[in-house]
Amino acid sequence: MEQEILSTDTTSILSPAHFDFSQWSAAQLLRVEQALEGWVGVDTPADLGQAMRYAVLDGGKRLRPLLVLAAAQAVQGQPQAALRAACALELIHAYSLVHDDMPCMDNDVLRRGKPTVHVQYGEAVALLAGDALQAQAFELLTPSEQEVPAAIQAKLCRLLAQAAGGQGMAGGQAIDLASVGLALDEAQLSHMHALKTGALLEAAVSMGAACADVAPNVQVALSRYAKALGLAFQVVDDVLDVVADAATLGKTPGKDAANEKPTYVSLLGLEGARLYADQLLKTSLLALQDTGLSDVRALSALALMVVQRSH
Amino acid sequence: MEQEILSTDTTSILSPAHFDFSQWSAAQLLRVEQALEGWVGVDTPADLGQAMRYAVLDGGKRLRPLLVLAAAQAVQGQPQAALRAACALELIHAYSLVHDDMPCMDNDVLRRGKPTVHVQYGEAVALLAGDALQAQAFELLTPSEQEVPAAIQAKLCRLLAQAAGGQGMAGGQAIDLASVGLALDEAQLSHMHALKTGALLEAAVSMGAACADVAPNVQVALSRYAKALGLAFQVVDDVLDVVADAATLGKTPGKDAANEKPTYVSLLGLEGARLYADQLLKTSLLALQDTGLSDVRALSALALMVVQRSH
Numbered sequence: 260m261e262q263e264i265l266s267t268d269t270t271s272i273l274s275p276a277h278f279d280f281s282q283w284s285a286a287q288l289l290r291v292e293q294a295l296e297g298w299v300g301v302d303t304p305a306d307l308g309q310a311m312r313y314a315v316l317d318g319g320k321r322l323r324p325l326l327v328l329a330a331a332q333a334v335q336g337q338p339q340a341a342l343r344a345a346c347a348l349e350l351i352h353a354y355s356l357v358h359d360d361m362p363c364m365d366n367d368v369l370r371r372g373k374p375t376v377h378v379q380y381g382e383a384v385a386l387l388a389g390d391a392l393q394a395q396a397f398e399l400l401t402p403s404e405q406e407v408p409a410a411i412q413a414k415l416c417r418l419l420a421q422a423a424g425g426q427g428m429a430g431g432q433a434i435d436l437a438s439v440g441l442a443l444d445e446a447q448l449s450h451m452h453a454l455k456t457g458a459l460l461e462a463a464v465s466m467g468a469a470c471a472d473v474a475p476n477v478q479v480a481l482s483r484y485a486k487a488l489g490l491a492f493q494v495v496d497d498v499l500d501v502v503a504d505a506a507t508l509g510k511t512p513g514k515d516a517a518n519e520k521p522t523y524v525s526l527l528g529l530e531g532a533r534l535y536a537d538q539l540l541k542t543s544l545l546a547l548q549d550t551g552l553s554d555v556r557a558l559s560a561l562a563l564m565v566v567q568r569s570h
Numbered sequence: 571m572e573q574e575i576l577s578t579d580t581t582s583i584l585s586p587a588h589f590d591f592s593q594w595s596a597a598q599l600l601r602v603e604q605a606l607e608g609w610v611g612v613d614t615p616a617d618l619g620q621a622m623r624y625a626v627l628d629g630g631k632r633l634r635p636l637l638v639l640a641a642a643q644a645v646q647g648q649p650q651a652a653l654r655a656a657c658a659l660e661l662i663h664a665y666s667l668v669h670d671d672m673p674c675m676d677n678d679v680l681r682r683g684k685p686t687v688h689v690q691y692g693e694a695v696a697l698l699a700g701d702a703l704q705a706q707a708f709e710l711l712t713p714s715e716q717e718v719p720a721a722i723q724a725k726l727c728r729l730l731a732q733a734a735g736g737q738g739m740a741g742g743q744a745i746d747l748a749s750v751g752l753a754l755d756e757a758q759l760s761h762m763h764a765l766k767t768g769a770l771l772e773a774a775v776s777m778g779a780a781c782a783d784v785a786p787n788v789q790v791a792l793s794r795y796a797k798a799l800g801l802a803f804q805v806v807d808d809v810l811d812v813v814a815d816a817a818t819l820g821k822t823p824g825k826d827a828a829n830e831k832p833t834y835v836s837l838l839g840l841e842g843a844r845l846y847a848d849q850l851l852k853t854s855l856l857a858l859q860d861t862g863l864s865d866v867r868a869l870s871a872l873a874l875m876v877v878q879r880s881h
Binding site: 300304305307389409426429431433434436 | 614695700705711715724731732
């Protein structure tokens with residue numbers, strides 16, 4: 260089975276004609292940054308609004324928003340719903356980083372090359388800023404029904420809540436916490452990551468798709484794409500944690516090993532982890548072909564970006 | 571104006587015929603407890619699910635759920651939507667208490683007579699449990715569209731997100747944090763409380779009303795009822811913080827004074843605060859009359875309960 264996947268020709272989907280990914284992603288990032296700039300923490304009292312903006316408006320990779328917009332483009336989804344979904348997911352991601360960095364969790368002082376939110380604003384404000392960002396994510400998904408139809412609003416809220424909660428991201432973080440110092444096998448490790456980082460990445464694709472009416476078989480193929488991409492993301496993260504330096508990474512490297520956290524590198528070795536990431540990339544690209552959608556160029560380019568990134 | 575309000579006869583609305591509030595509230599509480607029992611933290615990994623259940627299933631007053639159900643009854647709202655809204659609000663309330671009690675916030679070790687969540691499960695799990703409870707609130711509001719129409723789901727998510735976020739509860743908490751040691755005047759104090767505790771209490775009423783189609787003038791009157799009740803709730807809280815002991819209160823009393831937090835008692839004196847609470851009760855009951863709704867018995871009984879409670 261693996262042999263078959265590896266030998267399949269994915270050249271056409273990797274290098275689609277007439278598609279400039281950097282141009283596409285620059286245009287989408289501009290939309291996302293402008294929207295976040297206008298929305299996040301606005302009219303919010305005291306330090307809270309500032310801390311929310313500090314946490315979000317600092318040039319993250321915006322991978323989740325780009326995935327939402329790429330998926331919405333592939334299904335020709337409602338643009339305003341897609342933009343709101345993109346920003347909502349980024350707020351959930353940002354809040355999880357704020358809380359993750361706190362002293363009672365990872366106790367990290369550096370994030371994207373800047374002091375973390377609790378270092379900058381104090382722990383109490385960081386806690387509240389994370390909480391308020393999660394609430395604002397759902398606020399972004401529920402504008403007037405003239406702007407986004409109620410049926411899409413409900414679907415987006417449902418997908419986001421499931422992905423963020425105890426059976427999604429927060430659940431994965433709890434497993435991660437409980438697994439420090441334990442020797443997880445590959446199945447346990449991939450289950451943890453499927454929740455901790457995978458759930459939001461999968462939600463990005465399914466939320467993008469939810470901006471239009473999509474046939475079930477297309478949803479299934481998109482979900483296979485997203486699962487492989489989510490896992491690849493984590494495998495590459497583990498590789499980068501070993502090989503990159505703090506300046507490139509924008510955060511403290513080597514923390515996983517120091518914390519005795521299980522990683523794909525500790526499990527498969529550095530070369531094994533790299534090969535696994537390549538294999539997951541191919542799986543995700545084949546799933547894209549299976550969608551039968553005509554414009555999956557941005558989605559395929561994003562999968563490539565996830566595996567080839569240096570930070 | 572105040573004189574006029576105080577002299578208005580509210581006897582009929584305070585003692586409605588043929589209504590047994592204890593029976594009504596016992597029946598509603600049973601529905602809410604059973605629903606929470608079946609929903610909260612179920613199928614959630616590691617300690618997380620247990621911590622979520624510990625935070626919620628411990629016999630709080632359930633004032634917010636009762637308000638939702640009373641408002642839904644007054645407007646003859648869809649029962650399943652109302653039950654989900656009631657539980658969702660309670661999850662938001664519970665998560666706010668979990669985070670509020672943490673060492674970086676109020677550092678409280680006792681809540682409803684039991685060790686607080688971070689004392690019982692550790693700070694990291696408490697942080698995650700609060701986060702997961704907030705997400706689950708929105709999950710409860712977004713079941714299948716066969717169960718609750720999408721238009722109601724979207725409306726409920728919108729109201730809850732606004733009430734919980736930076737312009738609602740979390741914003742009020744930020745103002746509260748920033749005001750320690752400051753001499754707030756009454757306008758500033760009431761603004762802080764309107765956000766910190768008022769927003770969720772108002773959301774309870776508006777979410778209950780959103781379970782049906784309600785005329786704008788009815789919404790306005792219900793909102794006046796909820797605003798007065800929310801403020802009364804806080805005034806009574808400040809009174810109880812001074813006069814009640816830990817056993818009755820189920821939490822550490824006298825903390826506000828110890829923390830140099832401004833309160834209605836420090837501002838108006840004990841007797842003044844009590845009189846103000848009574849006046850707010852009358853305001854809320856008059857607003858109920860203005861709704862023109864035929865069955866506001868549970869809503870009026872709840873207002874009375876808020877002002878006359880001993881904990």
